[in-house]
Amino acid sequence: MNLQSVIEAKSQAKALRASLAAQGTTITHARALELVAHQNGARDWNTLQAKLSRAEPQLFHLNDEVSGHYLGQAFTGRIVALSKVGANTQVSLQLNEPVDTVQFESFSNMRRHIRGMVGPNGRSPRKTSDGTPHLVIDIPSK
Structure with a gap:
């Protein structure tokens, strides 16, 4: 297998589709993904995606102690749930101390549990x- 990540495989499928379209052959994105899978020795796209997902290093792990900022407020806490969504990771955090998610002096909304999406850099796209x-989760140093 020459590919290193799902993102790389999807980019290769996109390039293949564009190249074929330039030559007058139109294929769907799904078909391009299947062709990339076959070119890399996999039975189908789902098989290739599973192999690549297992091979990708995970930035965060369940029960990791983490720190960072949520809506501008510093926090420390523990990861209680994780799920991959494409190149991003949906994280659910149990905070050691509640953070105030409102910046008005006359109103507060204290949260002890937060959930958000972060990219490979530990920062949320939103x-x-x-x-x-x-949400910004500090990347653990290895």
């Missing part, structure tokens, strides 16, 4: 109005 990621 941002607040000032451009700050909703």
Whole structure:
């Protein structure tokens, strides 16, 4: 297998589809994924995706102690649930101390449990109005 990640395989399928389209042959994205899987020795796309997903290093693990910022508030806590969603990871965190998710002096909303999506850099793709990621989890040093 020459591919190193699911993202790389999807990029290869996209390039294959564009190349064939430039030559007058139109195929669906699903067909391009299947062709990439066959080119890499897999029975089908699902098999290739499973192999690549297992081979990719995981940034975070269940029960890891983590720190970071949620809506601008510093936190420490533990990862209680994880799931991969494409290149991103859905994380659920149990915080050691509650954080206030509201920035108004006259109102508070304390949270001890938070959930969010983070990319490979530990930052959520969603941002607040000032451009700050909703959730930032510090990447553990190896």
